[in-house]
Amino acid sequence: MRDEAIIELYFARNERAIDETRRKYGGYCSALAQRLLGLREDAEECVQDTYLAAWNTIPPERPNVLRVFLGRITRNLAISRWRKNRAAKRYAALELQLDELADCVPSEASVEREYERRELGRRISAWLDTIPQGDRDLFIRRYWYAESPETLGRELGLKPNTVSQRLRRLRLALRDTLEKEGLTNEEG
Amino acid sequence: MRKDDIYDGVTDVNDGHVTAAKNGKRKKGLFIGLASALILAAGAVGIVWWNGGFGSGTVSGKYAALVQQEAKYPQRTQYPKEGVFGVDEDTWDKWWEETSARRLTQEELDAMDKPWAALLPALIGAAGEEDAACSPANVYIALSMLAETTAGDSQKQILDFLGTESVEDQRALTKRLWNALYNDDGTYQCRLANSLWLRDDTDYEQEALRTLAEDYYASSFAGKMGGDKLNDALRDWMDRQTGGLLTDQINGISLEPETALALVSTAYFADRWEAKFVPEYTDKMTFHGESGDYQRDFMHKTYTGTYFWSDRFAGVTLSFESGGHMRFLLPDEGVSIEEVLSDPMAVAFLTEGDPWDTFEDSCRTMMITMSLPKFDVTSDLKLIDALKSLGVTDVFDPNLADFSPVLKDSRLMGNPLYVSQLLHGARVKVDEEGCEAAAYTLMAMAGAAAPADDVEFIEIDLDRPFLYSLMSDGVPLFAGAVRE
Numbered sequence: 293m294r295d296e297a298i299i300e301l302y303f304a305r306n307e308r309a310i311d312e313t314r315r316k317y318g319g320y321c322s323a324l325a326q327r328l329l330g331l332r333e334d335a336e337e338c339v340q341d342t343y344l345a346a347w348n349t350i351p352p353e354r355p356n357v358l359r360v361f362l363g364r365i366t367r368n369l370a371i372s373r374w375r376k377n378r379a380a381k382r383y384a385a386l387e388l389q390l391d392e393l394a395d396c397v398p399s400e401a402s403v404e405r406e407y408e409r410r411e412l413g414r415r416i417s418a419w420l421d422t423i424p425q426g427d428r429d430l431f432i433r434r435y436w437y438a439e440s441p442e443t444l445g446r447e448l449g450l451k452p453n454t455v456s457q458r459l460r461r462l463r464l465a466l467r468d469t470l471e472k473e474g475l476t477n478e479e480g
Numbered sequence: 481m482r483k484d485d486i487y488d489g490v491t492d493v494n495d496g497h498v499t500a501a502k503n504g505k506r507k508k509g510l511f512i513g514l515a516s517a518l519i520l521a522a523g524a525v526g527i528v529w530w531n532g533g534f535g536s537g538t539v540s541g542k543y544a545a546l547v548q549q550e551a552k553y554p555q556r557t558q559y560p561k562e563g564v565f566g567v568d569e570d571t572w573d574k575w576w577e578e579t580s581a582r583r584l585t586q587e588e589l590d591a592m593d594k595p596w597a598a599l600l601p602a603l604i605g606a607a608g609e610e611d612a613a614c615s616p617a618n619v620y621i622a623l624s625m626l627a628e629t630t631a632g633d634s635q636k637q638i639l640d641f642l643g644t645e646s647v648e649d650q651r652a653l654t655k656r657l658w659n660a661l662y663n664d665d666g667t668y669q670c671r672l673a674n675s676l677w678l679r680d681d682t683d684y685e686q687e688a689l690r691t692l693a694e695d696y697y698a699s700s701f702a703g704k705m706g707g708d709k710l711n712d713a714l715r716d717w718m719d720r721q722t723g724g725l726l727t728d729q730i731n732g733i734s735l736e737p738e739t740a741l742a743l744v745s746t747a748y749f750a751d752r753w754e755a756k757f758v759p760e761y762t763d764k765m766t767f768h769g770e771s772g773d774y775q776r777d778f779m780h781k782t783y784t785g786t787y788f789w790s791d792r793f794a795g796v797t798l799s800f801e802s803g804g805h806m807r808f809l810l811p812d813e814g815v816s817i818e819e820v821l822s823d824p825m826a827v828a829f830l831t832e833g834d835p836w837d838t839f840e841d842s843c844r845t846m847m848i849t850m851s852l853p854k855f856d857v858t859s860d861l862k863l864i865d866a867l868k869s870l871g872v873t874d875v876f877d878p879n880l881a882d883f884s885p886v887l888k889d890s891r892l893m894g895n896p897l898y899v900s901q902l903l904h905g906a907r908v909k910v911d912e913e914g915c916e917a918a919a920y921t922l923m924a925m926a927g928a929a930a931p932a933d934d935v936e937f938i939e940i941d942l943d944r945p946f947l948y949s950l951m952s953d954g955v956p957l958f959a960g961a962v963r964e
């Protein structure tokens with residue numbers, strides 16, 4: 293079924309919307325949740341919650357690309373779970389990803405201003421615009437789709453170690469950018 | 481800020497980035513061989529002519545070789561190609577180090593805000609009521625070179641306009657600007673070039689020529705001024721530097737025999753949209769021009785981006801594949817292009833490296849449905865009056881102009897020197913033909929969606945006169961107006 297038709301089902305408050313979403317994007321959402329959370333049961337719960345959240349938000353929202361819309365909900369639900377259980381260190385894969393992303397956090401001394409979530413997304417997008425497509429795709433595949441360096445290496449014909457090194461450079465480049473902007477914005 | 485904040489930020493990146501990442505591989509394959517088909521290309525030429533008034537005809541002299549000096553361009557590390565063994569790590573490191581080092585700092589960008597804000601309306605205004613294309617950055621560089629060749633009040637007026645205290649400061653800033661914009665690292669093309677056209681029967685101050693060669697990357701050519709050979713060489717050089725985009729305009733250019741010296745500055749840019757317009761969606765729509773309605777080809781797409789507004793206009797941006805973006809400003813109905821051009825908010829939107837701070841509460845991320853006419857705008861502008869209105873006057877006055885840093889004699893054939901012509905030609909082409917046909921197959925994900933917590937939708941139809949600017953490295957490289 294085409295995305296437009298599925299979205300129409302949501303708007304018509306027809307519960308088939310969820311079945312169709314599951315049929316078309318169930319695998320994709322499960323894979324994403326599984327990659328983020330690592331534990332099958334938790335991942336499945338997260339996916340069920342994704343459908344429910346989609347049901348509760350469409351309408352009023354009308355996703356343009358349903359796949360990304362659902363993926364974003366899954367990501368949000370995964371991080372919520374991590375926040376609730378962070379002390380338990382339950383989600384090894386997500387822990388690993390977050391530890392990597394810690395490289396991007398500007399040092400407190402250099403950034404005198406907190407970014408709002410929305411603005412941070414915009415800043416990261418703007419930074420992604422300044423790097424070549426290959427690097428951009430690699431970054432997104434690792435940190436949005438949560439694909440492992442091993443998988444990425446296999447698909448791109450690179451050694452996992454090479455992928456990791458390249459990702460590290462990208463993280464540091466992002467940190468540099470956020471630090472520079474954090475400083476200048478504070479004045480403005 | 482914490483690590484999970486970064487995670488949230490990544491969750492919210494543009495949908496175009498998310499969809500493109502999973503299609504990158506296919507995309508690469510399909511685009512091979514289509515590299516020469518450009519969605520957008522633009523070129524501009526700024527020329528400054530010194531004439532020795534109406535001289536008494538030809539000047540004799542034999543010309544050994546036209547090329548006096550070839551500019552030595554900075555060597556750029558090429559962006560590493562991905563091979564079977566991955567990218568070369570050392571090359572990547574070097575590339576990134578160079579790329580970030582040549583990016584302009586906020587301080588440098590701020591220093592140029594004022595000249596951009598004055599240049600953009602003046603250049604678009606110089607086109608009168610016609611469609612306009614211009615390159616503020618190109619004129620800026622040409623003016624900076626002009627400052628190098630002048631002294632006294634002639635120079636001071638230019639520096640005052642450019643906003644720097646001394647010619648040394650200006651030189652350093654322009655060199656940084658040139659290096660930030662110039663790009664041939666294999667990702668996208670932004671070619672800048674400067675040149676000097678000299679007489680072989682005149683003495684020039686060598687130090688000034690050396691500065692122009694070293695700090696402005698200007699090549700110099702000398703020959704029989706006004707002769708076919710030198711003029712042919714000039715046109716050939718300009719045509720090559722602007723990628724053949726301005727051939728028609730360039731063919732009409734020649735230097736008169738009484739020219740003492742000519743400075744030429746060019747800019748050429750080409751890149752593809754990050755998310756292409758789907759050609760099948762392009763259709764005929766009415767453009768409500770200033771002098772009537774016209775049927776035009778309109779491209780359409782829906783994407784997530786920042787939407788700006790004020791009580792007089794709306795603005796959106798569109799990203800290129802390799803960095804940089806275009807901004808489109810649509811005046812509200814009943815508001816003219818001239819009115820918006822005198823609105824500091826509008827000028828900030830079109831010229832500032834980071835307009836988000838200026839707009840604060842009047843911009844937000846939204847899902848934008850955009851209708852944009854394909855356009856190909858060419859302008860031939862004469863800029864003397866425009867510059868006079870900006871306070872640069874003495875260089876145009878034979879009795880006041882001071883070119884002592886570059887010309888040993890203050891007169892040519894008994895006539896005082898002054899800038900007799902200042903031409904600026906530019907062309908900006910926004911098109912989705914050619915590689916767009918291939919893009920549709922591979923960009924089924926073209927456009928985007930962004931369900932942020934409170935998604936809002938906005939439609940923007942650029943179906944009446946609008947303004948645009950092309951931002952590269954935070955600088956308005958090209959700009960203009962589409963009125964008809």
